[in-house]
Amino acid sequence: MVNHPITFEIRKNPIVYGGGHTFDAQNMTRGVAYIQDGFFVCMYAYATGLRGISPGICFTRKVEGQLEDWASETFGAQDIQRMALLPGRCFKLL
DSSP: OOOOOEEEEOOSOOOBOGGGOBOOOTTOOEEEEEEETTEEEEEEEOSSTTOOEEEEEEEEEEOOSOHHHHHHHHHOOEEEEEOSSOTTOOOOOO
16 A cells, blocks of 8 residues: 555544534644554644644544545545655755
């Protein structure tokens, strides 16, 4: 399975706390997802500025199917874009 990390707009929030309270991640409306060691991994990211990711707001699930399909079903992913590097990887500007 080819692992191309993706980023996307989160349109559906699967986080529900006890009592039915939902997580409201103001401005954290981007998802960053990839496959690691047989699991789908998705972290929330800021939609503006440097688009920092939040590893504390992370979802995992055993890989079944395609990453894009999981993102669409779980997070209502829109505007899915392939990333050139894994989250957290940096490069030097020349």
